[in-house]
Amino acid sequence: MADIQLTTGICARLSNSENDDDELYNSQPVVQFLSFKRVPPSGGASTMDRYRVIVSDGEHFLQSMLATQLNHLVEEEQVLKHSIAVIEKFTCNLVQGKKLLIILAMRVLKKEAEKIGSPTPVQPRGGGSGPSVDMQPDTPTVPSPAPSTSVNTTSTPATVVPRAQPARQQTQAGRGGRSAIYPIESLSPYQNHWTIKARVTQKSDIRTWSNQRGEGKLFNVTLMDESGEIRATAFNAAVDEFYDRLQEGKVYLISKAKVNLAKKKFSNLNNEYELGLERSTEIEECTDATDVPTVKFNFVDIAGLQELPKDAICDVIGIVKEVGELSAITSKATNKEIPKRELTVVDKSGFSVRVTLWGKQAEQYNATDQPVVAFKGAKVGDFQGRSLSIMSSSSLYINPDIPEAHLLRGWYDSIGAEQTYQSHTNAMSNGGGVSFDRAEIMCLHDVKTSDMGLSDRVDTFCSRATIMHIRNENIAYPACPACGKKVVQMGDNWRCEKCDKSYPKPEYRYMISMAVADYSGQAWFSGFNDVGRTIFGMPADELIEIRERDDIKFNQVLERTIGSTYNFTCRARQDNFNDQTRVRYGISRILPLEYREEASYLANLLLRSEWSR
Incomplete structure (x- = not known):
């Protein structure tokens, strides 16, 4: 007892x-x-x-x-x-x-x-x-x-949380000493005397602004200890004071900063508060960093991105399978060019995702030999489905020394390199918010006879149809790697008038026109890059290379698609061509059949039919 x-x-x-x-x-x-x-x-x-x-x-x-x-x-x-x-x-x-x-x-x-x-x-x-x-x-x-x-x-005490060190450890620094060390998790605006011991896991570039109220500059850092993370921002004079002093990877004792409510549109951290670094803030490098972790990840596999909403923040680890050329876009707000580079990243889930690097990360990326990359704080986008964007507050780690990276490296070198991957951005495309509803499927005969698309507005419908024929003429066009617009060959380079840039080679993008049919009739559907990648299971660059190298194999690839059935969400739109009015059916979303869902749907129909008797 x-x-x-x-x-x-x-x-x-x-x-x-x-x-x-x-x-x-x-x-x-x-x-x-x-x-x-x-x-x-x-x-x-x-x-x-x-x-x-x-x-x-x-x-x-x-x-x-x-x-x-x-x-x-x-x-x-x-x-x-x-x-x-x-x-x-x-x-x-x-x-x-x-x-x-x-x-x-x-x-x-x-x-x-x-x-x-x-x-x-x-x-x-x-x-x-x-x-x-x-x-x-x-x-x-x-x-x-x-x-x-x-x-x-009579029972033995059960430990549900690992034993931790006391919340506060007295740390002497300088003649007067410092306040006791607080965990980041405990900080709030109601405290005045505190010190945190934290590692800088990310540091932004210095950014400037100019508006009606004046001009200035700022930078921010992400601080982490064993209890959590917090963002700290310095403005103007504090930038000069602390920018060179705070270095990524090092641990500091920080006190006398202001605790504010976090501005969530600028931060992706799970913390209600953020720190404001002021001239009076005290920052001292700490050589004893054994009790402060280096970085914490909460990885999501690439297949799981479909479960995350647009603008969600996540951590992803994968193998860089393709590296795009460095390009740039012009910011509408500042009229300045922003460097941009796109990576194609894969993992063991069998999916790939397009990851966009910006600014210095795009310029400085020079890794070769398909490295393992870990992204912390990547932003989920819905361009053509699911994509990732690496923001200024995100971090990129190449070949990190963590167990997940070593396991991924071994898997890819043994079997992953020979595997084909499903393009997540295409198979899961949401068509700009247009969804597929099984209960709303219309047969092609009803689509045509219901005068869809003949009014001034665009009509949307869901259909299930089988591919009967794909036009092989103009199946893809040479596109700008940066903006996707058509480029023109000029000598050995390809010129994009929109971006005012030339590239050594284009990035081909699909432009699909195909005849589809169901039990009631036939129609012509058209779609773009995401549709082609879903149907052929390869990027347009690869298909065009096959066509230029082996015409017979190219025709075989097209023939393999005949007889495949998909679920479609389409837009019916009125079009004028050669003074003739016609309705065109553009594919907003294409999805392979989910037989388990279909069986469940049919079973429910049978049950409802029995109950109604």
């Missing part, structure tokens, strides 16, 4: 504590949880649920908050009402004049227990009524056990 003792008086000590009470903040008190309350995101910078908790020491109770990395303990019911735990890592924030305990790490000693004692609110120093809270501990409907601060248990 083992007794678990609650730490008597800890709630009062925490409520009335001073920021420099290192003995208290390095302790590991044992408390009981009286209740949990989920606090949903409030909008703005907040993006995650939080859990508000009432903790008790048997005499008093105190309002607390779980750090987001502990949410799973509540959601997976590893900790319950009246559970007893040791708080291994914590801090306190001052909110509206009251202390709020922030629990950063904990270890459950007993999951199921009876309520201990009859705790009351902590009385502030000097008497008076105790602080009000918006969540009171639940009053039991059965008699409570006699007031006590211990409970018997």
Whole structure:
């Protein structure tokens, strides 16, 4: 039989504590949880649920908050009402004049227990009524056990969170010393005296702006410790002060920065706050960096990108299969050219994705021999389906020394190099928001007889049809690698009038015209690059190379597509050609048949038919 003792008086000590009470903040008190309350995101910078908790020491109770990395303990019911735990890592924030305990790490000693004692609110120093809270501990409907601060248990304590170091470690730096070290997770605008020990994992270029209010410059860095990440931004004079001092990969002690609400349109980090670096901010390089991780990834495989919404931020690792030429686009806002380079990246999921690098990352990319690349903070786009864009706040790692990279390298060298990949941007194309609905399929006869596309507006319809013939004339056109517009050959180069640039070779893009049929009739459908890549399973460059090298093989590739059936979402649009009005059917989305979904749909139809009898 083992007794678990609650730490008597800890709630009062925490409520009335001073920021420099290192003995208290390095302790590991044992408390009981009286209740949990989920606090949903409030909008703005907040993006995650939080859990508000009432903790008790048997005499008093105190309002607390779980750090987001502990949410799973509540959601997976590893900790319950009246559970007893040791708080291994914590801090306190001052909110509206009251202390709020922030629990950063904990270890459950007993999951199921009876309520201990009859705790009351902590009385502030000097008497008076105790602080009000918006969540009171639940009053039991059965008699409570006699007031006590211990409970018997026969089970061995179960560790649900790895043991961590105390939340604060006193660090002396300079003559006056520094405040105790806080984890990034605990920072809030309600604190004034804190120091973080963090690694710079990303540093932007210096950017300038000019508007009616004036002009200036800024740069930002991403800081990380074991508890999380936060973005820090410096403006004007602070840029001169800190830009050269802060270097990627190094660890710093940082204090006296301003904690603000995060501007989410400029940051992809999972943090409600960001730091403003000012001239008075203190930054000192720390040589002892053993307790600060280098970088944290949460990888999504390329096939899984279809599950992410547009503008989502994710981490991806893969093999660079193709590298595009360096090009540039002209910014409409600044009228300046922005360097651009596109990579085709593949992974073990069997999919490929187009990744666009911008600025210096595009200019400086010179890796060869199909390296492993890891992208942190890539932005998901919906251009022709799914694509990735590497922003100024994103990070690119070539051949990183991590287990995932070594496994990927071994797989690709053994079998991946000979594998063919499905173009994720095409097979999952969403047609600019036009979706395919199985229940809305129209036969081709009904499409033609319903006068679709004859009005001024564009009509959309879903169809299932089989390819009968594909025109091999003008099946692809030479396009600009940067903008996709048609280029013209001039000597040994190809000229793009839109970009005002010449390239040693074009990037061919499909321009498909094909006859399709279903049980009711036939129609001509047209589509562009994503349609061709889905049908042929290869980029247009590869098909054009086959045509120029072996005409017989080219015809065989076309013949293999005959008889293939797809689901289509199309736009019917009126067109005038040689003074004749006609309706053209353009493909917005093409999808291979999903036989499992089709079988489920037909089974449901049969069930509904039986029920209606």
